[in-house]
Amino acid sequence: MRALLIRDIRLAVRAGGGFGLGLSFFLIVVVLVPFGVGPQNALLARIAPGILWLGALLACLLSLDRIFALDWEDGSLDLLATSPLPMEGIVSIKALAHWLTTGLPLVLAAPLFGVLLNLPEAGYKWLILSLLLGTPALSVIGAFGAALTVGLKRGGLLLSLLVLPLYVPTLIFGAEVARRGAEGLQVATPLLMLAGITCGAMALLPFASAAVLRVNLR
Template sequence: MIALLIRDLRLAVRAGGGFGLGLSFFLIVVVLVPFGVGPESGLLSTIAPGILWLGALLACLLSLDRILALDWEDGSLDLLATAPLPMEAIVSIKSLAHWITTGLPLVLAAPVLGLLLNLPDAGYGPLVLSLLIGTPALSVIGTFGAALTVGLKRGGLLLSLLVLPLYVPTLIFGAEMARRSIEGMDATPPLLMLAGITCGTIALLPFASAAVLRVNLR
């Protein structure tokens, strides 16, 4: 399992879907927002949690089609399907590799980019915590979407259409948690909902992704 994780991490970086692509897109979104809504610091402070969460979500979306596509193209997915390792574990490892190369760098970069949006001091900790809890769900859901569309020509657009509605609850509760903390309100309910979504996706979706892959490999 560790060897497969290391292999996927190397492939993600070499294919251009790793650290650089997600961070660059995240930075572009954050930099362009003040040009679109104006430089007013009060307005930027209000929308900062939502913009940072939306930027992180879209940055994760960029590299979803690479999770399984490379293995499908070179035949590695067929070999993995016949390996002693269960398909559920293979899918989970690929989700973890995607999170390490995409989600984790976004979590670490969020406080720095928050300065560009005048994020209040009270929002940094909750924002990082919400991203740390919520971004694994984005990777697991994205892996499920990649399993549904693997092997399809020009499946990137279809993958986005399938995954985006599933991302909405994570986006809502993640941004709400940071917003409530900034306003001095109780952020426990959105935190619990966000954690519940992440735990639920990690517990259930690897089995669904594995089942879909078995059907596509027949």
């Protein structure tokens, strides 16, 4: 399992789907927002939690199609399917590798980008916490979407259409945690909802993704 994780991380970086691409897109979103809404500090501070969460979500989409596509193209996915490792474990490891190369760098960079949007000081810790809780769900849901579209030519657009509706609850509660934290309000309810979504996705979707992959490999 450890060898598979290290292999997937190396493949993600070499294939151009590592942290650099996601961070660059995240930075572009954050930089362009003030040009669109104007340099109004009060307005930027109010919308900063939602913009940062939306930017992180869209940045995660960029590399979802590479979760299984590279293994499908070179035949490694067939070998993995016949290995002693359970398919559910393989899906979980690939989702973890995606989070380490995409989600975690976004979490670490979000406070720096928050400065550009005039995020209130009280909101930084809640922004980091919400991203730490929510981005694993984005990777697991993305792995499920990637499993559905594996083997399809130009399946990136279809993958985005399938995954984006599933991302909406995570986006809503994640941005709400950051917004309430920035305004000094109680964050317990959206924080628990966000944690519940992530735990539910991590518990159920690897089995669904594994079942889809078995069907696609027949």
